[in-house]
Amino acid sequence: MExxxxxxxxxxxWKSDHSAEKAGTIPALLRRRITPLGRxxxxxxxxxxxxxxxxxxxxxxxxxxxRTLSLLESVTSGNxxxxxxxxxxxxxxxxxxxxxxxxxxxxxxxxxxGRESFCFGLLEAIACLKENPDELVVLIxxxxxxxxxxxxxxxxxxxxxxxxxxxxxxxxxxLLQLNIEASPLDERPSTSHAQNFLDFIISGSMESLSNGExxxxxxKRHALD
Numbered sequence: 001m002e003x004x005x006x007x008x009x010x011x012x013x014w015k016s017d018h019s020a021e022k023a024g025t026i027p028a029l030l031r032r033r034i035t036p037l038g039r040x041x042x043x044x045x046x047x048x049x050x051x052x053x054x055x056x057x058x059x060x061x062x063x064x065x066x067r068t069l070s071l072l073e074s075v076t077s078g079n080x081x082x083x084x085x086x087x088x089x090x091x092x093x094x095x096x097x098x099x100x101x102x103x104x105x106x107x108x109x110x111x112x113x114g115r116e117s118f119c120f121g122l123l124e125a126i127a128c129l130k131e132n133p134d135e136l137v138v139l140i141x142x143x144x145x146x147x148x149x150x151x152x153x154x155x156x157x158x159x160x161x162x163x164x165x166x167x168x169x170x171x172x173x174x175l176l177q178l179n180i181e182a183s184p185l186d187e188r189p190s191t192s193h194a195q196n197f198l199d200f201i202i203s204g205s206m207e208s209l210s211n212g213e214x215x216x217x218x219x220k221r222h223a224l225d
Contacts, residue, residue, distance in 0.1 A: 003177045003178065003179045003220075004126050004130075004177065004178045004179075005175060005176070005177050005178075006125075006126050006129060006167045006168070006169065006175075006176055006177075006178070007167060007168045007169065007170065007171060007172070007173035007174065007175060007176070008165060008166075008167055008173050008174045008176050008201070009049070009136065009166040009167060009168050009171070009172060009173035010048050010049055010165075010166040010173070011048075011163070011164065011165045011166065011201060012043075012044040012045070012047045012048060012163075012164045013044060013161070013162065013163045013164070013198050014040040014041075014043070014044055014161070014162040014163075026039065026042050026043055026046050026101075027101065030042070030097060030101055033084060033088065033097070034064070034088065034094065034097070035064045035066050035067055037064060037066070037142055037144050037160055037162065038064050038094050038142070040142070040160075040162040041094060041140055041141075041142035041162040041164070042094060042097070042098055042140075043162075044140070044162050044163065044164035045098060045138060045140045045164040047164070048138055048164055048166045049166065050136055050166070051098075051102060051104070051138055051166070052102040052103065052104055053104070053106070053135075053136065054104070054106065054135070054136040054137060054138040054166065055106045055107055055108065055128050055132075055135055055136070055137045055138070056095045056098060056099060056104070056106075056107075056108035056109075056137075056138050056140065057095075057108065057109050057110075057111065057121055057124050057125045057128065057137060057138070057139045057140070058091075058092060058094060058095040058108065058109070058110045058111065058121070058139075058140050058141070059110075059111040059112070059113070059117045059118050059120065059121025059122075059124075059139065059140070059141045060091070060110075060111075060112060060117055060141060060142050060143055061112060061113075061114060061115060061117045061143055062112075062143070062144075062146060063091045063093075063112070064088070064093070064094070065144065065146055065147065065150075066144075066147060067085050067088060069147055069148050069150070070082070070085055071085055073148075091110045091112055092108065092109075092110035094140070094142075095108045095110060095140065096108070098140075106135070109124055109128075111124055114213075115155065115189060115190075115191075115193070115212070115213070116193060116212045116213070116215075116217075117141070117143070117193075118141045118143075118163070118192075118193045118194040118197065119193045119210065119212065119217045121139055121141055122139060122165075122178065122197075123178070123180075125137045125138075125139040125165070125167055126167070126178060129167065129168065129169040130169070133169040133170065134169075135168075136166060136167075136168050137166070137167050137168070138164060138165065138166050138167075139163075139164065139165045139167065140162075140163075140164045141161075141162070141163045141164075141194050142160075142161065142162040142163070143158075143160065143161055143192070143194065144160035144161075145158045145159070145160070155191045155192075156191060157191050158191055158192065159192070159195075161192060161194055161195055161198075163194050163197070163198055174221065175221070175222055176219060176220065176221060177219070177220040177221075178217065178218070178219060179217075179218040179219075179220065180215050180216070180217060180218070181215065181216045181218060182214070182215060182216070183211055183212055183213065183214055183215050183216045184211075184216075187211045187216075188211070189211055189212055189213050190210045190211050190212070193210040193212070193217060196208065196209075196210035197210065197219060200219050205221075206220065206221050206222070207219065207220045207221070
């Protein structure tokens with residue numbers, strides 16, 4: 001695949017070892033409707049510029065799984081389902097709420113692609129820029145380990161994370177390049193591609209890669225003229 005360039009205009013992140021939320025504090029009415037991880041994801045997005053006019057992409061492997069688990073427990077216990085939890089249990093619920101609050105009608109997409117959900121979310125965001133080069137795209141990714149009886153499916157060393165990126169085709173921002181290559185068969189897949197990308201941004205290194213099951217995702221700085 002040919003390398004793809006894009007501009008990283010702004011970014012915000014949260015990890016479980018951070019006690020404070022991001023500066024973009026979401027309204028109290030919205031906070032009460034979402035899970036703690038959902039609040040962190042939307043807080044990260046809220047801190048980005050121009051989100052009212054951006055196209056939204058959401059990526060997550062399991063979504064707000066604590067809400068899904070609560071619904072499953074209610075069913076097995078014979079209890080009535082919470083209308084609020086049921087309404088917000090769809091995979092794109094968070095991004096829908098963000099769109100409603102900002103009156104944003106530019107459209108949004110939700111991506112779930114296993115452990116490579118962040119990477120395919122980023123690829124979808126870049127594809128949107130190729131389709132409409134003048135628009136700003138905001139990618140929101142969040143992930144947390146499974147809980148309850150589903151912990152056996154967790155990856156080693158997996159931690160909750162929320163990451164929001166504002167990217168564009170042109171204009172201001174750091175110039176980055178994405179390259180997708182075949183993954184060596186003897187390489188172990190990365191636990192968190194979102195964490196690998198965040199480490200790349202923070203480190204200032206010129207190049208980094210994140211290994212998937214069938215492909216490597218390679219990021220470079222200043223790779224294009």
